[in-house]
Amino acid sequence: MVEVKLHDIGEGMTEGEIIHYFVKVGDTVKADEPLVEVQTDKMVAELPAPASGKVKDIIIDRGTTVSVGTTLLVLEAEGGGAAEPAIEKKREEAAPKQAEVQALQPQQTASAVQKGEKKFIIAAPSTRRIAREFRVDINEITGTGKIGRITVEDVYNFVKKRDGLQSSKEENAVSVEVPEQKAEMKQDVQKQEVREGTKPQADEEFIPFRGRRKQIAKKMTQSLFTIPHVTHFEEIDLTELLVYRKDLKEMDINVSAVAFFIKAITVALKQFPVFNAKLDEENEVIRLEKEYNIGIATDTEDGLIVPVIHHADQLSVRQIHDKLKELTKKAQEGKLAPADMKGGTFTISNVGPLGSIGATPIINHPETGLIAFHKTKKMAVVMENDEIAVRSIMNLSMAFDHRVADGATAVAFTNRFKQLIENPKLWPIELA
Known part of the structure; x- marks a missing residue:
């Protein structure tokens, strides 16, 4: 058996999101044939097959973000022997992570996730992370960017609509905060008031500082x-x-x-x-x-x-x-x-x-x-x-x-x- 792992494909990456599999269980592949498409903070890359053989198991689901070194799928190489017990262990280790990702999805999308009705979407890694932090299923967002690309603004607008937030009459911006960051942002705002003697507007918008x-x-x-x-x-x-x-x-x-x-x-x-x-x-x-x-x-x-x-x-x-x-x-x-x-x-x-x-x-x-x-x-x-x-x-x-x-x-x-x-x-x- 050959384990295909997410390896460092350059620029010091530490993690990547699985956005597409070119194969399914049972497919026969040749060496260097693309297996999976991964998106990092800087690029989209294809991981090729390290050897010829048959796809025995796909461990990580599409849409999951994993760290470098994680086993994504398993190949039964030509001339290979019986399955290794370690593979089941890796699947068990990966299961909690995938369950955690699914738990972040809103309740109204649970049925769609279970049915696997995910469309192929175009979005930057930073946009995908923001969607996860807001507990949004990015598959439900309609992209307004080029060729249907989902932008950060699309995520914010989806969150505002989902949570019933209304835009200001004077401006279309609205303050949208990641739940885990509310306390920290509030402290930062208070510090800013002390330093500058000013108060932030109710419709102040925050842009996440991450990714590229x-x-x-x-x-x-x-x-x-x-x-x-x-x-x-x-x-x-x-x-x-x-x-x-x-x-x-x-x-x-x-x-x-x-x-x-x-x-x-x-x-x-x-x-x-x-x-x-x-x-x-x-x-x-x-x-x-x-x-x-x-x-x-x-x-x-x-x-x-x-x-x-x-x-x-x-x-x-x-x-x-x-x-x-x-x-x-x-x-x-x-x-x-x-x-x-x-x-x-x-x-x-x-x-x-x-x-x-x-x-x-x-x-x-x-x-x-x-x-x-x-x-x-x-x-x-x-x-x-x-x-x-x-x-x-x-x-x-x-x-x-x-x-x-x-x-x-x-x-x-x-x-x-x-x-x-x-x-x-x-x-x-x-x-x-």
Whole structure:
């Protein structure tokens, strides 16, 4: 017998929710065939079969959250022997946990749970946890997000309707508290009144601080407290690059400007490898990375996530464009695999489409640098011949670790990037 357990699929996960089984008891599977779909705080991942055989038993029910190391199902491997007595023991151990989860469901949904009438739903792990804390069967909620995704607001609205709470006439918000947290929140409010001399409104709303939001906070805090950040600003003239892209479009070649940015960054990183490095304080060395893996800070419905384009230096601009498009789509749909987010050596953030003109970005620890691209706008520029021309100018913010590099090196690095972007005619020579 082969026990299929929930293992750490990356990013330091400690638990996961079983959202879908691809098999049922009695099915025959092949090695590496997907068995179960698990949702963590950061991703949805499939666990493959470790060996070929037949599904002997499914121990954990769908919708249950379990810790790493828990046995989910059992395979009778090809050529395997009799069933192991330990399997029944594991099922008995898992039963109380599943009973506890079912006990959290509202009374009116008990019959549906018993009948197993659960639909396949789309919701973030944080949203699912909030639903459990409010003792809500998430299968009964109608999602209002993209493709029917259930949002935190959907859970709150369901709870208000279930408990007969009325929204304020002035605002639609209402204070919804987890039963176990009421006392703690009340104490916090009282402390706030003492500190600020103000009283919270009756319709004050609380947003749970957990899941991906909490992970982002921990990572940002670690970075700011560990790395002495310095931010360098620059203006990049995109006029010639935009003309070049227009010419490519007329040839039915559509490549994003960001793909050019990423390629130019890899060229600059090879000339200034200190920015493609990680500081190892314990061994007192700065490790220069041999791979050029560019992280793409991506805004999703559930928060910031950083998929990685691996070996970007070995890809053409068109290949980078295709990979960027693929990773962004997977991130938005919550389908990134652990491998898609590992191994980054330098990160970029393209916030220009959102309207940003500048920022002081936080480095993706333990990397050394991060570049943010801001919006491009047409400006009157005095050219070298003292003539005034309308040019397309983009602001750039580069944050770097001052323990590893100095300001002059950062300026030289961005100057190299600037040279490549402002002069597309150099590319055939520089990339040959």
